Amino acid sequence: QVQLVESGGGLVQAGGSLRLSCAASRSIFSINAMGWYRQAPGKQRELVATITTSGSTNYADSVKGRFTISRDNAKNTAYLQMNSLKPEDTAVYYCAADEYGTGRYGQGTQVTVSS
Numbered sequence: 251q252v253q254l255v256e257s258g259g260g261l262v263q264a265g266g267s268l269r270l271s272c273a274a275s276r277s278i279f280s281i282n283a284m285g286w287y288r289q290a291p292g293k294q295r296e297l298v299a300t301i302t303t304s305g306s307t308n309y310a311d312s313v314k315g316r317f318t319i320s321r322d323n324a325k326n327t328a329y330l331q332m333n334s335l336k337p338e339d340t341a342v343y344y345c346a347a348d349e350y351g352t353g354r355y356g357q358g359t360q361v362t363v364s365s
Contacts, residue, residue, distance in 0.1 A: 259359030272345030
């Protein structure tokens with residue numbers, strides 16, 4: 251099964267930007283959909299964004315216009331560019347992949363946005 255490793259999290263001030271990366275252990279060319287989820291303390295995990303092999307994207311309303319998901323199949327990596335960050339974006343961000351109908355998740359990377 252594919253292994254996913256996130257990186258790029260950290261502490262940033264409100265209004266700042268971060269770029270998360272998700273490195274896969276094998277080719278993602280055949281992985282139909284990749285995405286990012288997040289979980290804030292005391293809250294349920296929520297979907298942030300997804301991208302298919304054809305490049306079709308979908309975003310949560312709360313991040314539309316601020317976050318951009320992308321994937322580089324040649325590098326086996328997916329990205330989440332996060333701009334205009336808000337304190338409410340603070341959460342652990344998880345990369346996800348739909349591998350033949352089974353969801354795979356990374357260990358997560360912490361994003362903290364200070365006001």
